[in-house]
Amino acid sequence: MDFHNIESFLSIDTNEAEALGRLMADTLRSDLGKIRRGIRDNDLESIAFVAHSIKGAAGNLGFERLSELAAVMETRAREGRLDGLGDLILEMQTLLEELEVSLAGR
Known part of the structure; x- marks a missing residue:
């Protein structure tokens, strides 16, 4: 992710x-x-709420991949599923790191 996308x-x-x-x-x-x-507390409602927030914010700023990942996370949490959330977090973390690199290199 690059802040210039915004x-x-x-x-x-x-x-x-x-x-x-x-x-x-x-x-x-x-x-x-x-x-x-x-995830640690098995609080699926909280996960869904935060994922929904990320989905909207990312979509509003044009970060489509992040929004897509958050949407998948939200859906899984609402379905009562924790499977695969770790992988989604890792990919979201990678996108965060890319954004931070772009901001540092301004």
């Missing part, structure tokens, strides 16, 4: 895109922690 997706300037990218990175980092706690 710039082109929303037709905003680089500074605004960077600010939104930083907000997304901070929020996603926190949300992944919440999901990990939800």
